Amino acid sequence: MSAELETSEGLDEPEKKISGVPEKDNHTRMADLSELLKEGTKESHDRAENTQFVKDFLKGNIRKELFKLATTALYFTYSALEEEIDRNKDHPAFAPLYFPMELHRKKALIRDMEYLYGEHWEEQAKCSEATRKYVERIHEVGQNEPELLVAHAYTRYMGDLSGGQVLKKVFSELDQAGSLLAKETLEDGLPAHDGLPTHSRLPTQDGLPVHDGKGDVRKCPYYAAQLDKGALEGSSCPFGAALAMLRRPSLQFLLAASVALAAGLLAWYSM
Template identity: 65%
Template sequence: METSQKQSSESMSQDLSELLKEATKEVHEQAENTPFMKNFQKGQVSLHEFKLVTASLYFIYSALEEEIERNKDNPAYAPVYFPAELHRKAALEEDLKYFYGRNWREEIPCPEATQKYVERLHYVGRNHPELLVAHAYTRYLGDLSGGQVLKKIAQKALQLPSTGEGLAFFTFDGVSNATKFKQLYRSRMNALEMDLATKKRVLEEAKKAFLLNIQVFEALQELVSKSQENGHLVQSKAELRARSVNKSYEHGPAPRKESERASRSQTDLVATSPLMRWILALGFIVTTVAVGLFAM
């Protein structure tokens, strides 16, 4: 019994960043080995799924960053407070405005699973701020690690502008060297003062963060499936909009913004089977986590 406790104590003396990596290894491997990730790496993702993912990420990061601001002076989080380098809410707002237009706030969906994730983030931030680092580490370092890979894939697959519109989420302007920044972040995280009991709770919270993400994946899969039931109606409306734009400018070229919107509408109409569409949707989200955490 004493030997077991001693071994547990010794293992917990490891750096927090290493403990987190080990604790989430199993669920990380499950995500990494799914066929969904391979689909996205092949560029098999539609604009519709991409927009749904971006919307859910907006709600998640809004909650996370609200709680980070609440606890920015708390010793349990202050050492890893890097708003200029990491915060994503503003970037996601930029992307959503590009995809949905100026009234994007009224159009984006928030599935129940996403709301559950949001509620957990608020609960942790208000009641157990020492656990907030688990969520920040899981999201930020994952996105920073895999962001550039995902950015290039999405840009090519969705034929997004080379100037970066629609991809602000993946662009970390405040980080000039991702490798060095991640080293700095880990060193700050490892310096957080935690007893063994708190470290264990942080590790459990990191696992919970993965489970919450998986539930979001499943909810978005259901959302995409439902949209397929009325797919012909969505397609007809999109076609009418595209025709209207083309007719309005049949005697001359359409302005650049209208042309881009028509192009995005046409991209939404890529013919895929219902089964493939939800696979692609889930594939993008899993990849966002799996590819990112691979380099953590």
């Protein structure tokens, strides 16, 4: 699969916009990647923000059982993600993004699980079907195509550093629940009990021509259901172009710089 985006030759105007290919040159800018990520994930992001769980959470109406399920999903997700990150810490496509002390979440989530489930939490916590599929996908890309692991790490950690802080503030303002927040920063970089909900993000599978900015929406369970309804005829996937960009060394360097800056700011803020 080519690591370079195709030129704009042969593309009509909508395809140029979707693929993120400039009309006059083929130089990738950070703004291109940011715009593609925003456009390609907007629908999923909006759907996640408008789930009943998140709406209730933002109002301070937090049901313990749902909170346990969300935390459990995060535990299994980060366990898989950080296992593959450690496996690929020396891989040239991922090494610049390796910040385990600043970003890893598993240890903090174990503390959450111990609080929510008790001493024998590992016997009680069950991985949901949706989370299992996501975990399998993380292991698949980690073992077979590590450069795509960059997209998973970027999506999870950067999302948690931003949206997670909003939810943490809501949680901290509750009379009883607020006292459960860790007052100190743990050794893995982020406070425990962040209260971060999760939802599956399944990227394009291997072998698809994502370099042209048009992924196969049939590979996404949500879009597959929409296709069955005839609601997405002729659709293309702008997020595919973002994944293609993530394969480029120059963009990986910029992402590494962004993550390093975020980790540094977080460490400074926690002092």
